[in-house]
Amino acid sequence: MQCQLSLSIDDPGERAAELARVSHTLIRLEIGSLADDIITPLSRLIEEPEEYRHEWEFAIKKRHQGRPDPDDGLIRRDGGPGDEPDERFDRKFVFMYRPRLDWLLTWRGVDRKGYAPLLTACEQLMKRCRIALLPIVQELDVRLPGHQFELHFMNAIMLQQDAIRAIIYDAGHPQGAIAKPHTDRDFLTIQVAESRPGMRFGKARTLYRWSPGTALVFTGKKIAAHTGGEVAALEHDVVETETVGGGRWSLIYFGHITLPAGVTIPHGE
Numbered sequence: 001m002q003c004q005l006s007l008s009i010d011d012p013g014e015r016a017a018e019l020a021r022v023s024h025t026l027i028r029l030e031i032g033s034l035a036d037d038i039i040t041p042l043s044r045l046i047e048e049p050e051e052y053r054h055e056w057e058f059a060i061k062k063r064h065q066g067r068p069d070p071d072d073g074l075i076r077r078d079g080g081p082g083d084e085p086d087e088r089f090d091r092k093f094v095f096m097y098r099p100r101l102d103w104l105l106t107w108r109g110v111d112r113k114g115y116a117p118l119l120t121a122c123e124q125l126m127k128r129c130r131i132a133l134l135p136i137v138q139e140l141d142v143r144l145p146g147h148q149f150e151l152h153f154m155n156a157i158m159l160q161q162d163a164i165r166a167i168i169y170d171a172g173h174p175q176g177a178i179a180k181p182h183t184d185r186d187f188l189t190i191q192v193a194e195s196r197p198g199m200r201f202g203k204a205r206t207l208y209r210w211s212p213g214t215a216l217v218f219t220g221k222k223i224a225a226h227t228g229g230e231v232a233a234l235e236h237d238v239v240e241t242e243t244v245g246g247g248r249w250s251l252i253y254f255g256h257i258t259l260p261a262g263v264t265i266p267h268g269e
């Protein structure tokens with residue numbers, strides 16, 4: 001079985017077929033030192049004085065439950081009142097990178113200190129993810145004709161809708177759920193890298209174990225909406241399995257597509 005996997009992992013047609021069939025697939029994704037190039041400066045950034053950290057926080061989208069809902073840059077999540085009960089211990093920093101972040105920092109006049117390479121590393125990782133997905137998206141068009149996935153994927157890239165998300169959980173986080181079961185709001189997600197296992201997927205809650213050089217691709221709400229449910233969005237959650245050592249970190253790429261007129265996705269994460 002292992003041999004079969006290594007023979008087909010580079011075949012975008014087989015990856016597309018598996019995505020359409022079971023909503024997830026393993027791909028080849030070489031990221032070199034990019035995980036380190038992102039996580040190391042980010043770990044430094046979250047130790048900066050709160051005043052400086054807030055300069056990296058941008059509430060661009062709507063407000064959520066009456067509170068600002070920052071969606072770009074460095075976002076602190078503390079759980080607490082208003083959050084879902086099972087996320088009350090979900091204490092983490094989320095770094096959302098889209099190319100527009102560079103402009104937002106310029107617009108606000110933020111002194112980047114030594115953090116410019118962090119943005120560069122995110123941009124490079126984003127390119128690798130886009131390039132890895134493109135042939136699979138093209139093969140999805142062959143297997144599920146009529147949806148124009150490639151066109152809508154390229155549109156979303158032009159609109160800078162795709163994103164890199166780096167999550168650093170607090171050290172000493174309690175064991176248990178750190179992300180409740182959900183499906184993503186995007187087209188295809190890439191679970192790029194993580195410090196230790198924790199992400200579980202599917203009804204069987206299969207624990208994903210990252211092996212460097214590979215990545216897990218899975219489906220979100222937008223492919224389900226495009227296909228009228230023919231392709232399902234993959235349910236997943238995240239659990240903390242360790243309470244000692246540094247906080248868990250993970251790197252994720254959210255690949256989006258534009259939606260045809262009249263097609264919408266449900267609210268929620």
Ligand SMILES: [Fe+2]
Pocket residue numbers: 182183184236
């Ligand atoms: Fe997710």
